[in-house]
Amino acid sequence: MNNSEPPMVDGITPPSTPPAPKKPVQKQPSNDELLSRAKFALLAIIAIPYTLYIGWGLFLLIVLPDQSGKWEFLIPYGKLSAMIAAAILIMAALYMVLRIGKSSGADDKIRIGSFFRIAIFMVPGLLISAAVPFTITQEPTLTLQVSSPLPGTELVAPLSVTYSAEAATAILKRRNLSVINYTWDFTGDSVPNDETVVPTSTAFYDRQGGYNTTCIMKLSDGSSRTLRLRIVIPNAVFSYTPVIPTIDEPIRFSVAHLIPDxxxxxREVRWDFNNDNIPEETTKELETVHTFLSTGDHTVSVTIVYENQTQSYFFRTLNVQKPAPQPFVATILTTPEFLESPSPFQVVFRIQTDEPLVDVKWDFDDASPEEEGERVGHTFKDRRLYQVTARARNEKGEVAKITKVVRVVEELRIADLSFDGSHPVANDRISAEAPVAIDITPKTTMPLVDFWWEAPNASQVSSTGSTLKAIYRDEGTYTLVMLAKDAEGRVKRLPLVLEVKKKSQQIRFDVNPSQGVAPLKVQFDASDSFIADPNDDINGFIWDFGETEEIEGKIGSARIEHEYRNPGEFTVTLTVSTELGKTSSTTKKVVVRAPFLKACFKMSRKEGPVGMGVAFDRSCSTGKAVSAIWDFGDGSQSPLLDNTVIHTFGEPGDVPKDYKVQLILEDVNGTTDSYETTISTQ
Incomplete structure (x- = not known):
């Protein structure tokens, strides 16, 4: 077969087969590209842990030092990681610097750029590695905190603020440092106000303002730490002590710190302790004392009225609590008892208790040194209130705390003071022979002045109000104290010297009994009467028993008896005559009461034949009857007052019967009484 073109069919040439597509030729990376890729991969491998390390370091710098101690377990890991990272970064930086320095093909500009890029990359890591071990091992910030009042509480002076260094102490303890003591400065004047061995202390602020508080902690290694805190008290009201008020204990209130100039x-200060808008006390003094009798919240308000007619009003709510129970009962006795006086005011204090005491310490609230002893004296000089505190310790080591309030006030001057009564007062002195019965009343034209008295060592005291009534039986020199107080709280304390002289004579007698029911036999005894004159003596007793018309009376001995048959009040007068012809008299009262009206009678017989006669005798009745009515039960009555009456019951031939016999007596006052019995005939 040949590869000739296919023949044409009908002049149409068939399409030819398309050629196969060409495969792309893959370009092989050059050596430079491969080197660049390797550098990028290496950089990524290095950058990821490097970035993580930077983040780790920043995290440690954020959470450490840690006041709570929550993250302190990371400190050893942080220090170790920083050391390892620093070593790696230093070695990497040296390696790269040496490599760049050996590069012969690079010019200087490229080398400088490479060094710069290495520095940018390495410096953050090296800085983190240097900062982490130094920073995370630092001592956390030590802070001073306020534990009371709680956050959010409005700060109003006077105010007690309790500071706490407990968090700082815990931080130091975790660092194996113990605190020996704490020195506190609450006002920022660099003068220590308190020193404690516990991490808390309480300051009392009575004025508004800003206060810089400092606490110096002395540590076991000889070093110290100083904590500081600024507290701002924006408002202030009146102050009161004690800080925790309790019932039945005096509470001292003061507005002195509210008067800046x-x-x-x-003009006056008005105190309202009952929240009824009615002042319980109005005074010119800046301090006062009040005692609450119930627990709970009490709203106290004060209005300060100035001479220029302006006023300032303050109020606050006090939570009055029950006092903590004393380990044993103890009270303070004072001489004088009334603890208000002008200056200087001398007071003697004495502890009274059944508990054997080891020591008693007295704080007089006037910056004077404490005194010791169960009985102490003190002089108060400045015009203000003093809260005297006694701390009595018994043999068991228990301590009872007792307080008394002393008030030194402005002196009340009474120009027209005078005295009315039993004895004249001359130059503040009274002189009389024993026994002395004092009955005196101070007088003045000044309005709204109250008077009362103190009469120590009197044999008998019956009144210490405006009028003093007291008896001094023994000779000697005594001090009576008149006290006066006006509406503005000013006080006058005036001592009067009472000189009781020895008796020059004594004319007296005893009465036994001094009262009773008639008929009453009374014995009189004047054997204690005497005349002190050695040249004279008693030679007779003349008795007047108060019911005789004889002017001379009855001459008798020192002891005599007399019977009072009639009721009444009788003045018995004893007149004693002496050999020199002198006479002296004294009197006493005898009260004889009338006997109670009581009807009673006896009869000769209670039964017998019809027509019998019965004798009735009412001599057993008591009292003084002015009328008597006999009702014999047969329709007949007899109004005879005779003690004896006779009545015949029935006539011969009558039917035997019972007769109800009744006696009705009446006295001069209209009081009646009756008695009855039954007589029977057969």
């Missing part, structure tokens, strides 16, 4: 003149 001492030249500001105060």
């Amino acid at each position: 001492e030249k500001v003149e105060i």
Whole structure:
């Protein structure tokens, strides 16, 4: 066969078979391309862990140092990874620098560019490697925190703020550092206010303002740490102490810190302790004391009225709680008892308890040194309130804390002060012979002045109000104290000296009994009467028993008896005569009461034949009857007052029967009483 073209058919040439497509010829990569690809793959292999390392390092720098200690376990891993990465990066950088330096075919421009690219690539890793070990091992920031009041609480002075360094202490403990003590400065004046061995301390701020608080922590390695915190108290109201008010304990209130300028003149301060808009106390003093009698919330308000007619109003709510139970019962006794006075005011304090005490320490709230002893004296000089505190420790080491409030106030001056009563007062002095019965009342024209008295060591005291009524039986010198207080709280304390002299004579007698029901026998005894004059003596006793018309009375001995048959009040007078012709008298009262009206009678017989006679005797009745009615039960009555009456019951031939006999008595007051019995006939 030949390869000639196919013949034409009908002049048509058949299509020829298309040629087969040509296969593309694959171009073989050059050596430069293969080298570039290898470099890119190597760069990708290096860049992925390098990027992860950079991210790891940044993460460590973010979470460490850690105050909570949550991430501190990563510190050794971070330090190790930083050391390894730094070594790898340094060796890689040296290798590449040496390789570039040995390349003879590259010009200087290419070499500088290569060095620059190596630096850009390596520097971040090297910086992370250098920063991580240094930064993550640093001591976390130590902070000072406020544990009380809680966050969000409005800060209003006066305010107690409790600071806490517990978080800082925990951080140092994790670093094997222990704190020896804490020194606290609450005002930022570089003067320590407290030193503790625990990481908390409480400051009391009575004024508004900003305060820079500092806590210096002394560590076991000899170093120290300083924590700082600034607290701002935007508002202030009146202050009160103690910080935790309790019932039945005096609470001291003060507005002194609210008066910034001492030249500001105060007209009055009104205190409302019941939230009823009615002041319980109005005073010119900037301090006062109040005692709450119930627990719970109490809203207290104060209105300060200035001389220029302006006012300031403050209020706050106090939560009054039950006091913590004392380990043992102890009270403070004072002399004087009333603890208000002008300056200087001397007070003697004494602890009273059944518990054996080891020591008693006294704090007088005036910056004076503490004193020790169960009985101490102190002088208060400045005008203000003092909260005196005693801490008594018993043999078991238990401590009872007791307080008393002392008020030093402005002196009340009374120009027209005078005294009315039993004894004249001359130059603040009273002189009389024992026994002395004091009955005196101070007088003044000043309005709204209250008076009362203190009468220590009196034999008997019956009144210490405006009028003093007291008896001093023993000779000696005593001090009576008159106290006066006006509506503005000013106080006057006036001591009066009472000189009780020895008795020059004593005329007295005892009455036994001094009262009773008539008829009453009374014994009188004047044997204790005497005359102190050695040249004179008693030679007679004249008794007037108060129911005789005889002017002379009855002469008798020192002991005598008399019977009172009638009721009444009788004044018995004893007159003692002496050998020198002197006489002295004294009186006493005897009260004789009328006996109670009580009807009673007895009969000669209770039964017998019809027509019998029966005698009735009412002498057993008591009291003084003005009328008597006998009802014999047969329709007949007798109004006889005689003690004895006779009555016949029935006539011969009558039917035997019982008779109800009744006696009705009546006295001058209209009081009646009756008695009845039954008489039987046969």
